[in-house]
Amino acid sequence: MNRIIRSRWQRWINRRIPRSDVQLLTQRNLFILPTAAGVVFGMLLLIMLITGINYQNSLIYLVTFLLGAVFVGAMHQTHRNLAGLELTLVQAGEGFAGDEILFRLRAAAGKDDAIALTLSSDDVSVRVGHVPSGQSVDIALPVPSAYRGYLRPDQIRIETRFPFGLLKAWSWMRPVSAAVVFPRPIAAPEVSSAVEDGDQTASSRSPEGNDHAELRPWREGDMSQRVMWKRFVRSGQMVVADWEADKGSPQWLDFNAFPGTDHELRLSYLSWLVLERSKSGARFGLNLPGQVIEPDSGPAHTTRCHRALAIWGEKKPRDALAEPHGTRSYMDPGKPTNATPGAKP
Template structure:
């Protein structure tokens, strides 16, 4: 019974406020209740009314009804402050696991000013302040992340307690667009044996047909079929790919299988650290993940592309019907074991 009521409440809210990156606040999706100060104020009014009835004191009646009118006026004004306000998700943020990911939002007031507006998600919040009628105010809301993957806040709360703090009006926004959380960088251990073995394999797979300028490597899952040397495969049964031109230099491949014996999430954290370091130095590098390979390149755009690949590897974008609080990962080692069965295990 204790779980049944919250589940029914959640389903009712989800039906009333569907997922959208644009939320217009109207009477259908606005809620209002007294604050703790408002409850105390209402109890005092009730006590004053009982006292006035008991003593038949006109002055107590006057003060009671006057303060009651103020309470009712505050209720109208509090609701009116948020009515017509439109909240738009401009851009979902990106960041590393454990950090606050910033979501860029825009609040546009309707015919009335929006005063003392607050935005919050989970335990973090930020104030928008005063939004004049017909104007917009942009704000960046920090959302706490716990693990890599897609970060889709289940609800972003918008609230005001204007004018007297006796009542609070609020609603929610349930964004569709999810942010991306990169793995937490963990310094990678030195593995010279693996690098030496890779160099020996590359040297052994160089073309013996006079193609001295092509550096060849064994085929990886995700490589384009056009780059496979099919004649060599038909002759020797060895599937290799023309990886790079020797006169352009040999890029350093960051390989998922480099850290044999480590758990999958730790491997991704090591690779994330290496990607960040290569990005800082401006060196060319490629990223090899089971089922996915990013060709060697350099620059900030390439670094971000590799970080996104590490963040979303083995993940699926959140569905509208399922709101997960901190991304979509549940048991990555269990899920990844099936997808890596053909790409290398522990």
């Protein structure tokens, strides 16, 4: 029974407050009810009124009606505190699974000041002290994530209890835009990519079998599979085979280089490898089933690769399906399992 009531209530709210990145709070979508303190206050007023009637005491009447007028005035002020306020989703952030993703909002007050606001999503809340009339304030609301993919809070609640805390007025914003959550980086095992790169494959350019590599001292950020371990055992010198120095060919990060591994774990491995390559400033390409990102370097390339890993195999969230911590991965059997460099993403 409770499930049916909640379902009907949610459908009514969804019709009343459709999804939008801009929400203007009006009489149509504002709600107001007494708080626990307000309920106790009202009961005391009722007791005082009954007492005044019983004893025909003018002073009790005066205090009762005075406090009743204060309650009515507080109700109007609490409602007016949110009326005319406009919430805009400025930016849906990005981050790694398990972290809090920032949603940047802008609250613009109408003809009246907005005081003592609270914005919340799930169990996370942010307080805003004062939004002057006709001005705006930027707010960063952290939303917890657990899975890679798209993250869109079903509802962002805005509430006020100003001035006396006897009543609370609230509404919701139901954003359309979704944040992108990258796979959680997990240290990857040493593997070789089989993606073709010119006349050679990445697996054929092993440190022990290529005489055209340039040797240089090991630097922080170099991958362990590029270290000449036999030379290190013989001489104690940590040197690295620099394949890029000979041909300038980058190293591919290949989804298919981890056979027998769960798809989500592969994406976490690739996320870690992308971070490692970006720290060393090396050029690299990313090979995913159905999508290939050509070799490049720099922060923009790193972000592009992380986004590709985040949304691979994912669909944007739908109104009928709301996940509290982001979309979960799924495999589309119609997608190809292999891709070659140069294919269109």
